[in-house]
Amino acid sequence: MRGAMMHAPGDVRVVDRDEPVIEEPTDAVIKVVAACVCGSDLHPYRGVEPVNGPTPMGHEYVGVVEQIGADVKNVKIGDFVVGSFWASDNTCEICRAGYQSRCVHAVLMGTLGAQAERLRVPLADGTLVATPGQPDEDLIPSLLAASDVLGTGWFAAVAAEAGPGKTVAVVGDGAVGLMAVLAAKQLGAERIIAMSRHEDRQRLAREFGASDIVEERGDAGVARIKELTDGLGAHSVIEAVGTQESMMQAIRSTRPGGHVGYVGVSHDVALPGDELFFALVHLTGGPAPVRRFLPELIDLIWKREIDPGKVFDLDLPLEDAAEGFKAMDERRAIKALLRP
Amino acid sequence: MRGAMMHAPGDVRVVDRDEPVIEEPTDAVIKVVAACVCGSDLHPYRGVEPVNGPTPMGHEYVGVVEQIGADVKNVKIGDFVVGSFWASDNTCEICRAGYQSRCVHAVLMGTLGAQAERLRVPLADGTLVATPGQPDEDLIPSLLAASDVLGTGWFAAVAAEAGPGKTVAVVGDGAVGLMAVLAAKQLGAERIIAMSRHEDRQRLAREFGASDIVEERGDAGVARIKELTDGLGAHSVIEAVGTQESMMQAIRSTRPGGHVGYVGVSHDVALPGDELFFALVHLTGGPAPVRRFLPELIDLIWKREIDPGKVFDLDLPLEDAAEGFKAMDERRAIKALLRP
Structure with a gap:
């Protein structure tokens, strides 16, 4: 064959x-x-x-x-x-x-x-x-x-506890990130912020249920998510990239007590214990x-x-x-x- | 004054x-x-x-x-x-x-x-x-x-989802670890494994509800927890130390899908992203x-x-x-x- x-x-x-x-x-x-x-x-x-x-x-x-x-x-x-x-x-x-x-x-x-x-x-x-x-x-x-990709995005949204009343941010506009937008929508999230700087992916994210698009990345992306959430951060953040920058962007975009669902396969990532400790977030992820x-x-x-x-x-x-x-x-x- | x-x-x-x-x-x-x-x-x-x-x-x-x-x-x-x-x-x-x-x-x-x-x-x-x-x-x-200490140990046990039917392992035999044993018992955990090599603390752990004591640390401690849990790891692991060794011991002692509640204040800890990813655990902690x-x-x-x-x-x-x-x-x- x-x-x-x-x-x-x-x-x-x-x-x-x-x-x-x-x-x-x-x-x-x-x-x-x-x-x-x-x-x-x-x-x-x-x-x-x-x-x-x-x-x-x-x-x-x-x-x-x-x-x-x-x-x-x-x-x-x-x-x-x-x-x-x-x-x-x-x-x-x-x-x-x-x-x-x-x-x-x-x-x-x-x-x-x-x-x-x-x-x-x-x-x-x-x-x-x-x-x-x-x-x-x-x-x-x-x-x-x-x-x-759908199953993985779905798991990420479940791990991030996306649901009614929640503001969900999605880091990563690849197929899994886009599927996570769809999943968050299906799970009843109130507001879904897709982080993307590519017009075609932004359009698809909106089709799948994104209510907001944030083009900024890294610290600027975190600042924008905070602006959109009364300075607190999102309740649920989905990480679908797997780099040090994207993981820290996800953790920093999450409010204290919020949930990070991460499914990007980690490459050269080391999470600083002290920052993670004081972030007081729930971190769940891995192979979906x-x-x-x-x-x-x-x-x-x-x-x-x-x-x-x-x-x-x-x-x-x-x-x-x-x-x-x-x-x-x-x-x-x-x-x-x-x-x- | x-x-x-x-x-x-x-x-x-x-x-x-x-x-x-x-x-x-x-x-x-x-x-x-x-x-x-x-x-x-x-x-x-x-x-x-x-x-x-x-x-x-x-x-x-x-x-x-x-x-x-x-x-x-x-x-x-x-x-x-x-x-x-x-x-x-x-x-x-x-x-x-x-x-x-x-x-x-x-x-x-x-x-x-x-x-x-x-x-x-x-x-x-x-x-x-x-x-x-x-x-x-x-x-x-x-x-x-x-x-x-009680409130912190309690939070750790809640974060680790200690409860009926669960095997809980506690890394750290300081006051917070001992309080986490008490909390896990109150929350209805089926089996509580205290990790301690000090006789006075072992005794107190048993008074507070520990059913098993593991004296080994690090990799040997992880192996012992696996032995006690059909090779799977504990459902719920509480980390109450805050070092690299104790965090990794906690994560590695947890079964896939299990929960780590960590409350030891992190010092010089860096969690390797790839190992954390494939561990597929829930990690929750911070200042209680x-x-x-x-x-x-x-x-x-x-x-x-x-x-x-x-x-x-x-x-x-x-x-x-x-x-x-x-x-x-x-x-x-x-x-x-x-x-x-």
Whole structure:
């Protein structure tokens, strides 16, 4: 089959790869209907993370079940399924508490390479959620978004305790930040401040529910958030970048007693203990347990109550995966969908 | 009046100080019945924090109201009162949300010096809570504990979401850690693991409700907590020290999705963003909003349902304040009560 591999920073190629097979009785193999390029895929692409030899790429996927292992009970051949970027058993104590991304048996899907024609999904019963039927074509981008960026933005909004009466600020205007705006809106936030200096992303943020746009960054961005919140800071702040500057911007934009939900993968971040201490905020984040939210998100998409698929502004055949990476790296695209 | 002053690290003297007076119409002046030495008072004593000239000491106090400003309505002359170590208006948006230690008008009581015969309390209406009547003598240490160490330990236990069905680990066997054990017990925790290598503190921890004692520290301590919790880590971990080692020990002892409540004043702590990210824990802490809990804590003490005053193992006249500091610094005492 064909699949995308990263050979070195900046070097993504679609090549022939071995067909995945059932390796464990809990596996499924799906025919990938759509996959995409993640902001975190840009970390090795940009050399921020090492590339240790040719690596299969992609961890976001929707598709149709083609094979199942002997122990798989919750999905059947022919089901259209959405899965998270972490495979999880969904039965261990950590999963049952809602933290499936740290399942005791968690497998990172990125190591398997979802930007391909087929994908082996470990722990299929715990990982995959079947849609109520075969989706209309126009729902596919939204269902794909649920696999990571929507689920991650949703977790960030939940972690930040976005909800009625709350002012929410979102640091980061990438796909996850934009999805967090949508999530905050759905969760009933009163006011949603998107921090962005790009006109196309500002427009999308407003479509997803942002009431205010702040273009300033760093200290100036913090000062602007304080101005908009009677000098107190936002109740809920979502961090969707992962740098030292963005984390400190998020923490400093939060009022005492407020909540920071952070989902940007941390790179070279060190949080100063004294500042964090006196900030008196709640800090929650990490790899999003998307599986917790999938049934609810699929339901909202199926009923057409949300349209997160709008975050894909580039739609390419799988063969053009390299262009998807390039367009996102150059910020010509917010998020690239790939169709095998 | 007489009051304790720190002149330099290791140099505490009881000297003549000016009598406090009503400076603002929202002030009260109280006759201090009991004050004490705080673990955080040891930071300048040990030179961990600078001493900028002679400084009044003490921020924990109970006493009787002697004077009130024209605007004070909630306490009257003759009331026996307990206050927090932060003066707060208790009416601003931050206070109403329960974070009085970051009140928009907060005043740090430490700057006023509670280890003295009298104390000016700013924002008396928001800061002081009157007891139901004049307390029996034996209740005074417990009421004094509510002023800081009990309130701080309680906040840590609440921040760590200690409660029914939860395994709670407490890092730090100082007065605050011991009070956190008591708080976790009151909040209904199923299992409480106190981390201590001092026999007297272990004994007190058991009296306050600890079910297990772990003597190991650092990585060995983390491994022991994991052993005791099916390899997962504790649901709730309380950090009551404030060093890099203790913070990392707390974070690493917490299961994914669990809660860390930290109240040790941070010194030279830098939290590595990547480890914190993948830990997927909730981190909440800072200067405890003790005022939030005072009515409930006074009620529990008044009904003799808790006896936090046992944490004081040294009872001295105010004139011997220097010995109180010395005994705590040398770990001969857990906490020293001072009587003017």
